[in-house]
Amino acid sequence: MTKKASIQATNLSMQFENRRLFSVDKLHFAQGDVIYLQGDNGSGKSTLMKLLAGLIAPTEGKIISQGFKTSWWQTNSLLGKAVYLHQHPYLFDGNVEFNLTYGLSSADKRNTEINKRFQQAIEMAQLSHLLNSDATDLSGGERQRLAIARAWICQPKLLMLDEPISNMDKQSQRLVLAMINQLKQHGTGLLISSHQTCGLTALCQQHWHIHQHTISTSQHVPNGDASQDTLNMEFNYVIAK
Numbered sequence: 001m002t003k004k005a006s007i008q009a010t011n012l013s014m015q016f017e018n019r020r021l022f023s024v025d026k027l028h029f030a031q032g033d034v035i036y037l038q039g040d041n042g043s044g045k046s047t048l049m050k051l052l053a054g055l056i057a058p059t060e061g062k063i064i065s066q067g068f069k070t071s072w073w074q075t076n077s078l079l080g081k082a083v084y085l086h087q088h089p090y091l092f093d094g095n096v097e098f099n100l101t102y103g104l105s106s107a108d109k110r111n112t113e114i115n116k117r118f119q120q121a122i123e124m125a126q127l128s129h130l131l132n133s134d135a136t137d138l139s140g141g142e143r144q145r146l147a148i149a150r151a152w153i154c155q156p157k158l159l160m161l162d163e164p165i166s167n168m169d170k171q172s173q174r175l176v177l178a179m180i181n182q183l184k185q186h187g188t189g190l191l192i193s194s195h196q197t198c199g200l201t202a203l204c205q206q207h208w209h210i211h212q213h214t215i216s217t218s219q220h221v222p223n224g225d226a227s228q229d230t231l232n233m234e235f236n237y238v239i240a241k
């Protein structure tokens, strides 16, 4: 049996110069987990995601990954495991289509299944009219949709979404919600930061809260403003379109 992919942090502590952000004994983020990460501005949500993605090193503690293939030549065994999607996603120079297919090998591009997902992603994210547009010309909400569509095509084992629906109107929020829900159904582990409870946080089954320099974890997720019924209606609407 293949082991679930996961990231584990032990005795983690993070500070910038003399400013202590948080300490926590243990964190475990695995495939199948859908976690709502909450915390005030500046509490360290993005920093925690960057730590788990291996982009920065903790002040103290250990972060390890399990259940992933690691190549012998990789010096940082965490990098590239849990994908971190920044609040203001980085896009490559080139058009939307180039950005969507970036990272896919030529074999991937010939793969019918991946091609089907590519077409579905364009439809779900409603990007077809923008395929030839320069990615740098996109609005904030369109950039977020593109970045999430890119992740949706790749179906990573673990995905961290930093404020994924900030800058978005209701329609874009619904599109993104539907894509994230599909990733959840697929078993992608999701860590989602958001300032307010909403349809997105209603998808979550666990809650991590950065508060007073510690991170508490619980199976109880604060109630979202959107009821599950409304959410389901929204998904059905988007998927049926």
Ligand SMILES: Nc1ncnc2c1ncn2[C@@H]1O[C@H](COP(=O)(O)OP(=O)(O)OP(=O)(O)O)[C@@H](O)[C@H]1O
Pocket (backbone or CB within 6 Å): 016, 021, 039, 040, 041, 042, 043, 044, 045, 046, 047, 048
């Ligand atoms: N590289 C860095 N060097 C020094 N300080 C940093 C660095 N990165 C982040 N910080 C500081 O650490 C604190 C936490 O930042 P972080 O972006 O993780 O917070 P956040 O909870 O994601 O905030 P927000 O909700 O506003 O996005 C902030 O005060 C920030 O200024």
